[in-house]
Structure formats: structure tokens, C-alpha cells
């Protein structure tokens with residue numbers, strides 16, 4: 001990169017293959033920080049390029065997932081339409097995944113709970129009461145968030 005990127009903008013540190021936010025620039029020496037905060041690192045202006053919107057979004061989703069300990073199975077999925085992107089919900093108050101079990105014989109439902117064990121315990125009680133109801137279907141709810149991408 002030949003020009004100094006503005007403070008707060010996102011760049012890719014080519015040497016580290018990592019997206020960072022520009023905190024400061026002293027001559028050709030940059031201070032970068034991870035997209036969702038954390039330990040800053042230094043890089044040379046010659047080692048960076050401007051990050052694309054997708055790269056920034058991916059890095060944010062990845063960091064959010066790492067924080068919540070969530071699996072990255074479908075989390076890197078970014079559904080885009082025009083200026084909107086839909087990614088797994090990362091708000092701290094939102095449950096990661098909610099489980100329910102439904103009896104395939106009578107359609108009774110355990111009710112939603114963040115712990116699969118709660119739904120499983122319901123199924124144990126249900127089959128004890130009605131021993132012929134041995135089939136269950138798990139319903140998993142995963143929450144998503146649409147965000148406007150600049």
C-alpha cells in the first residue's frame with residue numbers, strides 16, 4: 001500500500017494473512033488491532049492492503065464465534081443480498097442454539113431449551129408415560145442477524 005490508510009479502516013496484513021483495524025500510523029509503521037478488539041500488533045505499510053467487505057465480515061464472524069466457543073460449521077456462512085448480509089446472531093443475550101424434541105407418534109413437544117438435556121429428559125418422561133411413543137424428532141433453532149454492509 002502506498003498511501004496511509006485512515007485510522008479505523010480495515011486492512012489485510014499480508015505477512016500474517018490477517019484482517020486488522022488501523023489504530024495509528026507512524027511513518028511506515030502501523031499499529032493494527034483484531035476486528036473485535038484484543039492485542040494490537042505492528043506491521044509495515046508495505047505489508048498491507050485494503051480489506052474487502054467480505055474479508056472484514058468473515059473476520060468479524062470468525063472472531064465472534066471464537067469468543068462464544070461456537071462451532072464454525074455453518075457460521076462462516078454469509079448470505080448476501082444487495083447491501084445486506086445475514087450471519088449467525090452474535091448478541092451476547094441470544095442463545096446459541098435452542099433444542100426441542102417432538103414425539104413423532106403424538107406430536108407432543110418438549111418445549112425449547114438451550115440445553116439438549118432438558119429436551120432429552122422430557123422425552124424420557126414421555127416414553128415412561130406412553131411406552132409405545134418411541135420415535136422423536138429433534139428441532140434445532142439457530143438465530144441469525146441481518147446487517148447492513150457499507
Ligand SMILES: [Zn+2]
Pocket residue numbers: 103104105106107108126130133
Ligand atoms: Zn407421544
